[in-house]
Amino acid sequence: MEPVPTDFWGVVVPSWLGAVASIAASTVAVIAFINSLSAKGGVREIGKALNREPTEQGVRTRTLSAAATAAPEPWSFDGDGRVATFRNTSGQVVTVSSVSATAGVEATLRDQFPLDIPPDASFDVRLRSTLGGPAVRGVVLEWSQGDGELLSRTYYL
Structure with a gap:
């Protein structure tokens, strides 16, 4: 061959x-x-x-003088990507009006709004990440304290 x-x-x-x-x-x-x-x-x-x-983001814009300081936030946050736990660290009852999530995350809560959270109590929010979302993901919490002013803050996962 x-x-x-x-x-x-x-x-x-x-x-x-x-x-x-x-x-x-x-x-x-x-x-x-x-x-x-x-x-x-x-x-x-x-x-x-x-x-x-320790910053507060008001839904309404606030103007602070140079001598004024922001009040400490009433929340401690612990999140592992599947469950976010919010604990009331203030000495008064805080009313939570809504919990939402940024793009790429779905947040579900077992209870209905408004939630009255007593001092040192906590509540959990179940989180589910969606595919293809942005790298920066978070949970937006809106609450009001004794004065009735509506405040919000984004807690990042």
């Missing part, structure tokens, strides 16, 4: 180029995956830092 002639430029070279290109594409995909994991961790750290910040 005679050996079958191989078309070097028509078969061998394109096969080698395809193999090298697939190895390069796989390497780029692995690098992108590792970068996305580190970015996700960074977003989590930023969210934790923002949740620790």
Whole structure:
């Protein structure tokens, strides 16, 4: 039997180029995956830092003088991505008027609004992440205290 002639430029070279290109594409995909994991961790750290910040965001805009300080928030927040727990850390009853979620998260609550939360009591909100949502996700809590002013804050997951 005679050996079958191989078309070097028509078969061998394109096969080698395809193999090298697939190895390069796989390497780029692995690098992108590792970068996305580190970015996700960074977003989590930023969210934790923002949740620790004791600021109030009023639904109505407030003007504070230079000597005035914002009252401490009445909430402590603990969220693991599946359940968010809000605890009333103030010394008075706080009325929660709504809990909503940003894009990429669905929030469900067992109770109906308005919720009157006594001091040191807590309530849980079930969270479900949707696919393809943004990297920054959060839960928006709206409440009112004794003066009746409606306040809100976004707690990041």
